[in-house]
Amino acid sequence: MNLMRMNPMVDVEGSMNEVLELQKKMIRGASLMMEMGDDDKVNITPKEVVFKEDKLKLYRYVSNEDQCVTPTLVVYALVNRQYMMDIQPDKSVIAGFLEKGLDIYMIDWGYPTQDDKYLTMDDYINGYIDDCVDHIRSTRKVDKINLLGVCQGGTFSVIYTALHPEKVKNLVTMVSPIDFGIENGLLFNWGRHLNIDNMVDTMGIIPGSMMNNAYMMMKPFQLMLDKYVSMAQNMDDPVALSNFLRMEKWIFDSPGQAGETIRQFIKDLYQGNKLIKGELEIGGQLVDLKRIDVPLLNVYAEYDHLVPPESSIPLNDYVSSTDKETMAFPVGHIGMYVSSRSKKEIVPVISDWLLSRS
Amino acid sequence: MTEKANNPFESIWAAQKNLFDTWQKTVSGEEAKEADETGKDYAKVDFYKTWMDMNTKLLADTARKFGVGMAGESFERMSAGADTYYNLFKFWQDLSGKTASESAEAVASMTKKWQKEYMEVLSNSFSAYIPQPYQVFFKDPTDVMKNYMDLTSKFYQPWNMSSDQFSGMFDQSLFTGSDAYLNFAKFWKENYDQTLGKFIQSPASGIGKEYYELQMQSFDSFMKYMTTLGEFTALMQKVGKETYIDLMNDYQSMLQSDVQPKTFKEFYEYWWKKNESAYGKLFITEDFARLLAQVVDAGTTYKRKMGELIEQQMEFMPIPKKADMDSLYRSVYEMKKELRSLRKEMKDILEKKKQE
Numbered sequence: 001m002n003l004m005r006m007n008p009m010v011d012v013e014g015s016m017n018e019v020l021e022l023q024k025k026m027i028r029g030a031s032l033m034m035e036m037g038d039d040d041k042v043n044i045t046p047k048e049v050v051f052k053e054d055k056l057k058l059y060r061y062v063s064n065e066d067q068c069v070t071p072t073l074v075v076y077a078l079v080n081r082q083y084m085m086d087i088q089p090d091k092s093v094i095a096g097f098l099e100k101g102l103d104i105y106m107i108d109w110g111y112p113t114q115d116d117k118y119l120t121m122d123d124y125i126n127g128y129i130d131d132c133v134d135h136i137r138s139t140r141k142v143d144k145i146n147l148l149g150v151c152q153g154g155t156f157s158v159i160y161t162a163l164h165p166e167k168v169k170n171l172v173t174m175v176s177p178i179d180f181g182i183e184n185g186l187l188f189n190w191g192r193h194l195n196i197d198n199m200v201d202t203m204g205i206i207p208g209s210m211m212n213n214a215y216m217m218m219k220p221f222q223l224m225l226d227k228y229v230s231m232a233q234n235m236d237d238p239v240a241l242s243n244f245l246r247m248e249k250w251i252f253d254s255p256g257q258a259g260e261t262i263r264q265f266i267k268d269l270y271q272g273n274k275l276i277k278g279e280l281e282i283g284g285q286l287v288d289l290k291r292i293d294v295p296l297l298n299v300y301a302e303y304d305h306l307v308p309p310e311s312s313i314p315l316n317d318y319v320s321s322t323d324k325e326t327m328a329f330p331v332g333h334i335g336m337y338v339s340s341r342s343k344k345e346i347v348p349v350i351s352d353w354l355l356s357r358s
Numbered sequence: 359m360t361e362k363a364n365n366p367f368e369s370i371w372a373a374q375k376n377l378f379d380t381w382q383k384t385v386s387g388e389e390a391k392e393a394d395e396t397g398k399d400y401a402k403v404d405f406y407k408t409w410m411d412m413n414t415k416l417l418a419d420t421a422r423k424f425g426v427g428m429a430g431e432s433f434e435r436m437s438a439g440a441d442t443y444y445n446l447f448k449f450w451q452d453l454s455g456k457t458a459s460e461s462a463e464a465v466a467s468m469t470k471k472w473q474k475e476y477m478e479v480l481s482n483s484f485s486a487y488i489p490q491p492y493q494v495f496f497k498d499p500t501d502v503m504k505n506y507m508d509l510t511s512k513f514y515q516p517w518n519m520s521s522d523q524f525s526g527m528f529d530q531s532l533f534t535g536s537d538a539y540l541n542f543a544k545f546w547k548e549n550y551d552q553t554l555g556k557f558i559q560s561p562a563s564g565i566g567k568e569y570y571e572l573q574m575q576s577f578d579s580f581m582k583y584m585t586t587l588g589e590f591t592a593l594m595q596k597v598g599k600e601t602y603i604d605l606m607n608d609y610q611s612m613l614q615s616d617v618q619p620k621t622f623k624e625f626y627e628y629w630w631k632k633n634e635s636a637y638g639k640l641f642i643t644e645d646f647a648r649l650l651a652q653v654v655d656a657g658t659t660y661k662r663k664m665g666e667l668i669e670q671q672m673e674f675m676p677i678p679k680k681a682d683m684d685s686l687y688r689s690v691y692e693m694k695k696e697l698r699s700l701r702k703e704m705k706d707i708l709e710k711k712k713q714e
Contacts, residue, residue: 014621015447015621015623018621018622018623019444019447019622022443023440026437029436054694114683115687115690117687118688118691184642186641186642189647190647190650193647193648193651194651194655195654198655198659199658202659202661203658203661204684217641218641220634221634222630222634224435225630226439227439228435229436229439229442229626231432231439232443235436244432245432
C-alpha cells in the first residue's frame with residue numbers, strides 16, 4: 001500500500017513517526033529497566049512492629065512532630081496491600097498524616113495461606129481488629145482511639161464501631177462500601193450472581209489474581225491496553241517509569257482472600273445487603289448501625305468506579321451520630337491516595353477534622 | 359579506578375536505535391517521495407513489522423530474564439500494548455486510505471478483510487492477561503467448537519442423531535457471525551444435556567464404580583465449562599464486531615464532515631474509548647452478570663472435579679489429600695480460637711486481681 005496515496009487530510013508521515021518514536025522510547029525504557037535496582041522509595045516512612053498475631057502485624061509510625069493524644073488506627077482492606085498509602089515519599093498519605101501531627105498505627109494483614117481458609121469476618125473484626133485496638137488502648141493508656149477505615153476496611157471499621165462503640169472516639173471512612181444494593185456498580189452487579197459457596201468450597205483461599213482479573217475487566221481497554229501504551233510513550237523518563245512500576249507492583253500484589261470471610265462478605269453484603277437492613281450478624285451479634293454515635297467523617301471519591309458514591313454516602317443516614325458529615329473529592333478510588341490531590345487536599349482535611357476532635 | 363564493565367546490551371540498544379532511525383528515514387521524507395514516483399511497492403512497512411516483532415520478543419525475553427521485580431512483566435505488557443497499537447495503525451492506514459479515495463466496492467472489500475483481522479487484534483490485546491491454558495479459548499470459539507465436533511463425531515456417533523441440523527447451524531455460525539454461533543452453542547448444550555449428558559451422568563456399578571463416575575463427572579463438567587465459555591466469548595466477540603461496524607460507519611460520516619481524527623494517535627484514542635464504552639454497556643447488564651457468574655461457576659466446578667479425579671489417581675501415593683489437609687487446618691483454626699479466648703479470659707482475671 002502506498003503511504004503517499006492516503007487521505008491528504010491525514011498526517012501520515014507524522015503518524016508513522018509517532019509509531020517509530022514509540023519503538024525508540026521502548027528501547028530506551030528497556031535499557032532503563034535493566035539498570036533499575038530494588039525500589040527504595042516504597043513503604044519507607046519509618047515504623048516499628050508493636051504487635052503481632054498470626055500473620056497480622058500492627059505498625060506504629062515514627063514521627064518527630066508533636067503528636068495528637070488520641071492515636072489513630074488505620075484499617076486497610078483485605079483485598080490489597082496497605083503500603084499503597086505510603087507508596088512513595090512525595091505522595092505518602094501516611095507521611096502527610098504524621099506531618100499534621102496524627103499518631104498513626106496501621107494493620108498489615110499479611111498474605112493468607114490455606115490454613116487461614118476458615119477465618120471468618122468475626123475473626124477479623126472481633127478478633128484481630130479488637131486485639132489491635134486493645135493493644136493500643138493499653139500501651140497508650142487511653143480509653144478510646146480513632147478509627148480510619150479504607151474501602152473494605154471502612155466497612156469493617158463501621159461494623160466494629162457498631163459492636164464496640166465504647167472503644168472508638170472518632171470514625172473516618174474512606175471510599176467504603178456500605179449500601180450494596182446499588183444498581184450502577186459493576187462489582188456489585190457481578191457479585192450478586194456469584195456462586196461463592198462453590199468457589200470457597202473448591203479453592204479455600206480465593207486467589208488474589210482472580211480478584212485482579214475482575215478489577216481489570218471492569219475497564220478492559222483502559223487498564224489492559226491504554227495504560228501500557230501511554231506508559232510506553234513515557235518509558236524513557238526514569239522518574240515516570242519507576243513511579244509506574246511501583247504502582248504496577250502494588251496493583252498485582254494482591255493477597256488471597258480467606259474463604260469463610262469472603263463467603264460471608266459476598267452472601268451477606270453483596271447479595272443480601274444486610275448491613276444497612278440491620279440483619280448482619282457477626283459473632284452471633286446483630287450489627288446495629290444506630291449504636292454508632294461517635295463523630296463520623298465519611299469520605300468518598302466522585303469518580304469511583306469500584307465503590308460508587310451511592311454505596312458510601314448512605315452511611316450517615318443510618319448512624320445516630322450528631323456530629324457527622326460526608327466529604328467528596330474529584331478523584332477515583334485509588335486516586336484518593338496516590339493522586340496529586342491526596343497529600344495536598346485530602347490529608348489536611350481529614351487530619352484537621354480528627355485533630356479538632358481528639 | 360575500576361574499568362567500565364563491558365556491557366554487550368549497550369551495543370544492542372545502540373544498534374536498535376540506529377535501526378529505527380533508518381526506518382524512519384525510509385518510510386517518510388525524501389526516500390518515500392522517491393519511492394512513490396518510481397511506483398515501488400511499499401511492503402517495507404510489513405517487513406518493518408516482522409523485524410519489530412523479532413526485536414520486541416528479544417527485548418521482552420531479555421527484560422524477563424534480567425529485569426528486576428515487576429520490570430520484566432511490565433515490559434511484556436507494554437510490548438503487548440505496543441503490538442496492538444501497531445496493528446491498529448495498519449487498520450487505520452487502510453481505513454484512512456481506502457475510505458477517502460476509493461470506490462464503494464474497494465471500501466466493502468477492505469471492510470470484509472478487516473472484519474476477521476480486527477477481531478484478532480482485539481482478542482490479542484487481552485489474551486496475554488488470561489491464564490496460559492485458557493488463552494486459546496478466547497482467540498476464536500468457532501475453532502474450539504470445531505474440535506469438539508470432531509471429538510464427538512469420532513467417539514459418540516450414535517448420539518449424533520441431529521447431526522444434519524447441527525452441521526447446518528455450525529456452518530451458518532462460521533459465516534454469519536456471533537448471533538448464529540450463540541444459537542449453535544445453546545442448541546449444542548441442550549442436545550448434550552438431553553442425550554450424551556444423561557449417559558455421562560448416569561450412576562455406574564461394579565468394582566471401579568467410584569473412579570468411573572469421577573471420570574464421567576469431570577468430563578461432564580469440562581463440557582459444561584466449554585459450552586458456557588464458548589457462549590461468553592461469542593458474546594464478547596459480538597460486541598467487538600458490532601463496534602467495528604459502528605466505527606466504520608462513524609468514520610465515514612466524520613470524513614464527509616472533515617472531522618475525522620487527523621493523526622493515528624487521535625484515531626487510537628477514539629478507537630479504544632469507543633470500544634470501552636461499548637463493552638461497558640454490555641457489562642452493566644443483568645444478563646451479562648448472570649453469564650459471567652455461570653462461566654466462573656462452571657470453571658470452578660471443572661477445577662473441583664478434576665482435582666477429585668487426580669486425588670483418586672494419586673491415592674496410592676504418600677501424599678495427603680485435600681480433605682486430610684482441610685481437617686488439619688480446621689483443627690489448627692479451632693485451637694487458635696480457643697487459645698485467643700483463654701488469653702482474653704486470663705487477661706481479664708489478672709486485671710480484676712490488680713484492681714482488688
